[in-house]
Amino acid sequence: MLSSFEMRPSRRSLRNEDLFYCKVCRKMAMVTPPPLRLGVNVDHVATLRNARAGMSPDPVRAALVAIEAGADGITAHLREDRRHIRDQDMARLKAEISKPLNFEMAATADMLRISLATKPHAVCLVPERREELTTEGGLDVVGQHNALAPSIAKLNDAGIRVSLFIAADPRQIEMAARLRAPVIEIHTGAWCDAVADGHVDKAEAEWLRIVDGSKLARSAGLEVHAGHGLDYVTAEKIASLPEIVELNIGYYMIGEALFVGLGETVRTMRAAMDRGREHLAGRA
Numbered sequence: 611m612l613s614s615f616e617m618r619p620s621r622r623s624l625r626n627e628d629l630f631y632c633k634v635c636r637k638m639a640m641v642t643p644p645p646l647r648l649g650v651n652v653d654h655v656a657t658l659r660n661a662r663a664g665m666s667p668d669p670v671r672a673a674l675v676a677i678e679a680g681a682d683g684i685t686a687h688l689r690e691d692r693r694h695i696r697d698q699d700m701a702r703l704k705a706e707i708s709k710p711l712n713f714e715m716a717a718t719a720d721m722l723r724i725s726l727a728t729k730p731h732a733v734c735l736v737p738e739r740r741e742e743l744t745t746e747g748g749l750d751v752v753g754q755h756n757a758l759a760p761s762i763a764k765l766n767d768a769g770i771r772v773s774l775f776i777a778a779d780p781r782q783i784e785m786a787a788r789l790r791a792p793v794i795e796i797h798t799g800a801w802c803d804a805v806a807d808g809h810v811d812k813a814e815a816e817w818l819r820i821v822d823g824s825k826l827a828r829s830a831g832l833e834v835h836a837g838h839g840l841d842y843v844t845a846e847k848i849a850s851l852p853e854i855v856e857l858n859i860g861y862y863m864i865g866e867a868l869f870v871g872l873g874e875t876v877r878t879m880r881a882a883m884d885r886g887r888e889h890l891a892g893r894a
């Protein structure tokens with residue numbers, strides 16, 4: 611049903627519901643906001659596998675279990691140093707999963723070649739430094755717009771949905787829109803770290819940046835995703851933002867899966883996100 615609607619995010623009803631343009635009835639209609647998709651990142655299943663250089667645990671098997679339990683898509687990051695996901699994992703994910711594959715990568719010539727050959731549903735361009743433990747900050751699209759523009763254009767031309775992993779910074783968001791990337795993913799790491807460390811003022815400031823950044827991005831016509839460091843609590847809270855339509859979550863879920871299983875973790879995360887969406891619709 612939602613495919614009959616086109617989002618017009620700049621208009622908001624009194625009940626905090628977005629107004630949508632109905633392509634069928636050709637008028638604005640008030641409906642509840644779009645569902646929030648869960649993309650499960652399976653990188654750290656591969657981290658565990660690589661610790662013993664064997665074949666298990668298999669990230670593709672994890673992806674299949676996550677989908678069975680309700681994941682809307684699978685995310686994997688092919689890093690230049692191949693520290694977790696490998697080329698063969700990406701090829702198998704594309705061949706074996708029934709839901710969209712989100713291919714995270716640095717915007718290098720080599721990665722562009724591999725992603726164009728893999729033809730995933732989506733590519734998320736991220737910054738990458740070899741010495742970092744994880745993706746530590748957002749992509750500097752303001753500083754690197756000349757270098758990024760050709761990659762974004764090639765991926766757009768190939769029909770691959772491009773997203774840019776950036777901080778909720780107005781300058782970065784405006785440049786992402788100018789670069790014609792259809793999607794941004796807001797880096798939630800600083801907010802999640804502040805929440806986890808109990809730094810209340812910093813957490814509040816980071817949260818407000820995410821709230822404002824999401825609104826700005828939607829009003830610039832961008833689809834808005836979010837990810838990095840999310841757990842059940844932060845995922846539930848961010849699900850209350852109507853502009854955000856996809857969360858990509860990995861590390862916390864793979865850790866939880868050690869104790870309760872991946873299927874149960876996906877279902878619990880889904881329930882947390884649904885509770886957050888219920889707050890948004892004023893139904894909780």
Ligand code: PXP
Nearest residue numbers: 745775837838839858859860861
């Ligand atoms: N989104 C992007 C773009 C990422 O780079 C990562 C980390 O690989 C994630 C989401 C998931 O972060 P986490 O593993 O902390 O949940």
